[in-house]
Amino acid sequence: MTISIVDIARIAGVSPSTVSRALQDHPRISPERRAEIQRLAESLGYRPNQMARGLVTGRSYMLGAVVTDITDPFVAEVLKGAEAAAREAGYGLLFAMSNRDPAQELAAAETLLDHDVDGLMVISSRAPHRYADLPRRGDRETNAQTPVVLVNNGVAGPRLFSVRMDNVGGAREAVAYLRRLGHRRIAFVAGPEGGRSNRERLDGYRQGLVANGLGSATELIVQGAGLPEDGPRALATLLALADPPTAVLCYNDLAAIGLLAAAARTGRRVPGELSVVGFDNIPLSAYATPPLTTIEQPTAALGRTAVESCLRALAGGAVADVVLQGRLIVRESAGPCAR
Amino acid sequence: MTISIVDIARIAGVSPSTVSRALQDHPRISPERRAEIQRLAESLGYRPNQMARGLVTGRSYMLGAVVTDITDPFVAEVLKGAEAAAREAGYGLLFAMSNRDPAQELAAAETLLDHDVDGLMVISSRAPHRYADLPRRGDRETNAQTPVVLVNNGVAGPRLFSVRMDNVGGAREAVAYLRRLGHRRIAFVAGPEGGRSNRERLDGYRQGLVANGLGSATELIVQGAGLPEDGPRALATLLALADPPTAVLCYNDLAAIGLLAAAARTGRRVPGELSVVGFDNIPLSAYATPPLTTIEQPTAALGRTAVESCLRALAGGAVADVVLQGRLIVRESAGPCAR
DNA sequence: TTGAAAGCGCTACCAT
DNA sequence: ATGGTAGCGCTTTCAA
Numbered sequence: 001m002t003i004s005i006v007d008i009a010r011i012a013g014v015s016p017s018t019v020s021r022a023l024q025d026h027p028r029i030s031p032e033r034r035a036e037i038q039r040l041a042e043s044l045g046y047r048p049n050q051m052a053r054g055l056v057t058g059r060s061y062m063l064g065a066v067v068t069d070i071t072d073p074f075v076a077e078v079l080k081g082a083e084a085a086a087r088e089a090g091y092g093l094l095f096a097m098s099n100r101d102p103a104q105e106l107a108a109a110e111t112l113l114d115h116d117v118d119g120l121m122v123i124s125s126r127a128p129h130r131y132a133d134l135p136r137r138g139d140r141e142t143n144a145q146t147p148v149v150l151v152n153n154g155v156a157g158p159r160l161f162s163v164r165m166d167n168v169g170g171a172r173e174a175v176a177y178l179r180r181l182g183h184r185r186i187a188f189v190a191g192p193e194g195g196r197s198n199r200e201r202l203d204g205y206r207q208g209l210v211a212n213g214l215g216s217a218t219e220l221i222v223q224g225a226g227l228p229e230d231g232p233r234a235l236a237t238l239l240a241l242a243d244p245p246t247a248v249l250c251y252n253d254l255a256a257i258g259l260l261a262a263a264a265r266t267g268r269r270v271p272g273e274l275s276v277v278g279f280d281n282i283p284l285s286a287y288a289t290p291p292l293t294t295i296e297q298p299t300a301a302l303g304r305t306a307v308e309s310c311l312r313a314l315a316g317g318a319v320a321d322v323v324l325q326g327r328l329i330v331r332e333s334a335g336p337c338a339r
Numbered sequence: 340m341t342i343s344i345v346d347i348a349r350i351a352g353v354s355p356s357t358v359s360r361a362l363q364d365h366p367r368i369s370p371e372r373r374a375e376i377q378r379l380a381e382s383l384g385y386r387p388n389q390m391a392r393g394l395v396t397g398r399s400y401m402l403g404a405v406v407t408d409i410t411d412p413f414v415a416e417v418l419k420g421a422e423a424a425a426r427e428a429g430y431g432l433l434f435a436m437s438n439r440d441p442a443q444e445l446a447a448a449e450t451l452l453d454h455d456v457d458g459l460m461v462i463s464s465r466a467p468h469r470y471a472d473l474p475r476r477g478d479r480e481t482n483a484q485t486p487v488v489l490v491n492n493g494v495a496g497p498r499l500f501s502v503r504m505d506n507v508g509g510a511r512e513a514v515a516y517l518r519r520l521g522h523r524r525i526a527f528v529a530g531p532e533g534g535r536s537n538r539e540r541l542d543g544y545r546q547g548l549v550a551n552g553l554g555s556a557t558e559l560i561v562q563g564a565g566l567p568e569d570g571p572r573a574l575a576t577l578l579a580l581a582d583p584p585t586a587v588l589c590y591n592d593l594a595a596i597g598l599l600a601a602a603a604r605t606g607r608r609v610p611g612e613l614s615v616v617g618f619d620n621i622p623l624s625a626y627a628t629p630p631l632t633t634i635e636q637p638t639a640a641l642g643r644t645a646v647e648s649c650l651r652a653l654a655g656g657a658v659a660d661v662v663l664q665g666r667l668i669v670r671e672s673a674g675p676c677a678r
Numbered sequence: 679t680t681g682a683a684a685g686c687g688c689t690a691c692c693a694t
Numbered sequence: 695a696t697g698g699t700a701g702c703g704c705t706t707t708c709a710a
Contacts, residue, residue, distance in 0.1 A: 002476050004687060015697045020689060030695060045474045051393045051455050052687030055702045060390060062433065062454060071419050071622065076410045083409070083436050087447075092454045094401065094433045097422050108426075115389050115401060115431045135384045137341045228626040257626050264628045283410065287567040287596050289603045289628040343703060354681045359705060369679060391703030394686045 003044050011044075012037055023048070054116065058139065063310055064112030065095040066105055066122045073282035074252070074297060078123050078151060081303030089311055091118070100192075102127035109134060113146060119310030121303075123151045128196070132157040147313035149306045153196045154321060161313065163305045163322045167200035168207065170295040170326035174249050174277045175208025177293075177328055182337035183247040183275060184214055189234045189259065191226035191251030198226075198251055201279060205249055226251050231258025235266070246275065246337050253278035253285045253294055260288055260333065271335030281329050291331035298324040342383050350383075351376055362387070393455065397478065402649055403451030403459045404434040405444055412621035413591070413636060417462050417490060420642030428650055430457070439531075441466035448473060452485060458649030460642075462490045467535070471496040486652035488645045492535045493660060500652065502644045502661045506539035507546065509634040509665035513588050513616045514547025516632075516667055521676035522586040522614060523553055528573045528598065530565035530590030537565075537590055540618060544588055565590050570597025574605070585614065585676050592617035592624045592633055599627055599672065610674030620668050630670035637663040 005023075009016045014033070021029045022037035054060045063086050067075045079095065086093045094112055098105035105127050112120060113136060122131070128150055136146040136159075145159045154162020178186050188205045191198040202221070209216045222237050224230030234255070238245055250256035256278030263270050270276055270290060278285055278294035285292040305322050313319045344362075348355040353372070360368045361376035393399045402425050406414045418434065425432045433451055437444035444466050451459060452475060461470070467489055475485040475498075484498045493501020517525050527544045530537035541560070548555045561576050563569030573594070577584055589595035595617030602609050609615055609629060617624055617633035624631035644661050652658045 005689095006687080016688080017690080017698075018696060021696085024689090028695060033695080047449075047453055047474065047476065049394075049455065049687050050453055051390045051399060052702090053689075054390045055388075055394055055687080055704090056689045058702080069419070070409065070422070071412070071415045073410070073412070076415050080408070080410050080436065083434070087435065087450070092433050092435070092450060094431050095422070096426065096431070097419065110386075111426070111431060114386055135386065137386065228623065231626070257623065261626045261628055261630070284567065284596065284623055287570070287600045289600055291600070344705095345703080355704080356682080356706080357680060360680090363705085367679060372679085388703050391686090392705075394688090394703080395705045397686080 003046050004049070008037065008041055008044065008046060012040055059118055060116040061090060062092040062094050062115065062117045063307060064109075064115070064117035064120045065093055066098060066108045066112065066120065066125075067095060068098050068100045068124050068126070070095070070097060073284070074280050074299060075123055077282075077297075077299035078303040081300030082121060082307050083303070084300075085304040085307035089307070091307075098126065100126055102130070106130055106134070113137065118146065118314055120146060120148045121151055121306045121310060122148065124197070125150055125153045126195075128153050128155045131160055142316065144316075147310055147319070149309045151302055151306045156321065159313065161309050161319050161321060163302055163309060163324070165297055165302065165324050165326050167197050168204035170279065171201040171204025171249065172208040172211065173328050174279070174295055175205055176212060177330075178247045178249070178275060178277065178334060179212040179214065181247075181275065181334060184337070185220065185243060185245040185247070186214065187220040187222065187238050187245035187248045189222055189224045189230060189248060189250045189255050191224060191255070193223065201251055220245055224251060224255050226255055228254050228258030228261070230255040231260070231262040235259055235262040235268070239268075246339055247277070247334065248274065249277045249279070251279060253280045253282045253292060256292055256294070256333070257285065257288050260290075260292070264289065270333055272338065275334035275337070277334050286331065288333070290333050293331045293334040294329050296327045296329050298326060342385050343388070347376065347380055347383065347385060351379055398457055399455040400429060401431040401433050401454070401456045402646060403448075403454070403456035404432055405437060405447045405451065405459070405461045405464075406434060407437050407439045407463050407465070409434070409436060412623070413619050413638060414462055416621075416636075416638035417642040420639030421460060421646050422642070423639075424643040424646035428646070430646075430650075437465065439465055441469070445469055445473070452476065457485065457653055459485060459487045460490055460645045460649065461487065463536070464489055464492045465534075467492050467494045470499055481655065483655075486649055486658075488648045490641055490645045495660065498652065500648050500658050500660060502641055502648060502663070504636055504641065504663050504665050506536050507543035509618065510540040510543025510588065511547040511550065512667050513618070513634050514544055515551060517586045517588070517614060517616065517673060518551040518553065520586075520614065520673060523676070524559065524582060524584040524586070525553065526559040526561065526577050526584035526587045528561055528563045528569055528587060528589045528594050530563060530594070532562065540590055559584055563590060563594050565594055567593050567597030567600070569594040570599070570601040574598055574601040574607070578607075585678055586616070586673065587613065588616045588618070590618060592619045592621045592631060595631055595633070595672070596624065596627050599629075599631070603628065609672055611677065614673035614676070616673050625670065627672070629672050632670045632673040633668050635666045635668050637665060
């Protein structure tokens with residue numbers, strides 16, 4: 001039989017209230033009693049029932065995370081940062097996957113909310129505008145709704161916060177770097193259409209071209225899905241151009257690695273004949289052939305910051321939207337322009 | 340204010356019990372009332388409070404997963420399978436990371452247990468023997484302890500189950516394949532020392548050598564950690580041998596990809612001069628240069644099966660330990676022996 | 679078929 | 695400093 005607070009009270013010859021106080025280091029209890037009861041609880045292997053506690057305090061001490069696909073290295077890294085931060089604060093992390101589908105995403109969010117998470121994070125939402133009027137439980141005292149933090153795809157709203165990276169700046173920096181290497185024909189392999197970060201990176205790419213005195217050309221932008229599978233098609237399309245690019249910026253590392261593999265297969269030397277720059281700096285990008293030059297996502301920081309925003313909102317504090325900077329990681333897939 | 344079962348009862352002019360029955364499709368209620376109440380609840384945006392429900396039923400409808408590092412592609416895939424299975428069964432998934440540290444692992448398990456998970460899965464445990472006497476809450480009715488399923492590192496015990504892949508068979512198959520390609524000097528880059536799957540794969544490697552009439556040699560086994568970082572050192576060590584190997588089986592794909600990168604950097608052609616076989620079939624292995632031949636882990640199936648075992652144990656059914664087979668995925672990193 | 683009432687394990691308020 | 699008591703939102707007997 002599981003041992004409860006009443007059992008301890010009976011054995012110690014005190015009331016349940018006293019035991020409760022002893023266990024949560026309440027000030028109004030004598031130090032000896034507290035020590036004695038804590039020792040007893042310890043020796044009995046007592047573990048508090050969080051559901052009972054939660055029922056009265058109105059807190060579950062769980063945060064929820066809705067993710068597109070935990071198998072995506074970017075998502076995994078963000079989640080890793082979030083988990084660490086949550087655990088440090090004594091919170092558990094409940095997660096659910098959307099498989100990149102808006103309907104599944106909303107359903108996942110509701111499931112987590114049903115499990116009474118105290119706060120919700122959504123990583124790379126595919127339906128950011130739907131959270132403003134998602135039914136959320138109100139706090140019993142303050143009547144404030146469960147805070148929602150949109151990671152990497154934010155829109156403002158009541159009790160709706162956002163944490164994201166500066167995609168525009170990152171892409172612009174990548175283009176500037178390629179220009180410094182002498183490249184003038186720079187292509188872009190786009191990611192999932194309609195996605196916000198794709199739009200921003202595309203913007204940054206365009207701004208980068210303009211800022212560096214390079215005209216943009218529609219033919220240099222090819223559509224992809226942010227997957228390694230994009231590589232072969234993108235490469236074929238770009239190389240078939242009358243005036244093919246000497247450098248390619250990819251929406252993300254996954255696509256860039258697919259591109260690298262396709263180039264190797266078709267005997268195209270990188271960076272000799274073609275420079276490739278990725279985006280995200282996933283762990284394996286350092287071990288690609290050649291090692292991938294890329295824009296680093298502040299992944300762990302995104303997750304950690306999201307948790308902190310949740311917690312701050314929960315504590316009733318003011319929460320500002322956060323924009324974190326990425327950084328260019330120079331490796332070997334981009335080099336001087338040969339032409 | 341959040342709406343509760345009593346609110347609905349008041350509005351509908353019935354008792355809370357009736358509402359409760361209507362909401363859970365209880366048989367002893369008139370169909371019209373049920374429909375009416377369900378409609379009302381729906382329109383009011385009612386969401387049941389799982390904590391209150393859990394407090395009385397003794398179930399949280401959450402499963403826990405302790406993982407080493409969610410950033411490890413293998414772990415992520417297993418978790419993905421588990422999440423899908425859990426969600427289909429109406430369960431949420433709470434997870435915590437151990438960072439490969441036994442102490443953190445046990446702490447994580449206790450945290451999840453404290454959050455009242457109905458069942459616990461531990462993926463790639465670093466302390467499998469500690470679960471037999473981990474204090475677990477007993478079921479209120481049957482008094483059965485919370486079931487624990489060890490994924491990929493199982494030991495039997497009371498309410499302790501295991502789901503794993505056949506590592507020995509997989510490694511043996513890889514060696515047999517390399518032998519068929521003509522290789523006779525086959526090396527092994529080992530993974531984390533003391534790990535069970537490392538031991539099993541090493542066993543399979545040795546058995547494979549024997550079964551194919553090849554003597555084993557200590558010098559052909561180099562220690563690693565199952566990370567891309569293993570690559571450079573392993574390659575250097577093996578190529579420095581008087582009689583270097585013509586093929587290498589790696590503990591996992593991460594190490595194999597590191598090896599591939601190291602080979603490319605030092606101008607070693609793969610598979611021309613050296614054949615490389617990985618283990619796990621992580622998503623990116625197909626996009627390595629060259630695409631990696633590997634033994635597939637039935638990852639999603641492992642996660643799914645783990646959840647099913649948990650649920651079966653929860654339902655009071657008999658649970659057998661499960662061993663799932665891997666499969667050889669032939670790609671391009673292994674070829675005929677040139678010598 | 680429905681309602682009343684007890685109680686899940688805990689916290690927090692009001693007494694003392 | 696401690697105990698009594700109410701109640702969190704729900705399910706589940708037991709009666710009607």
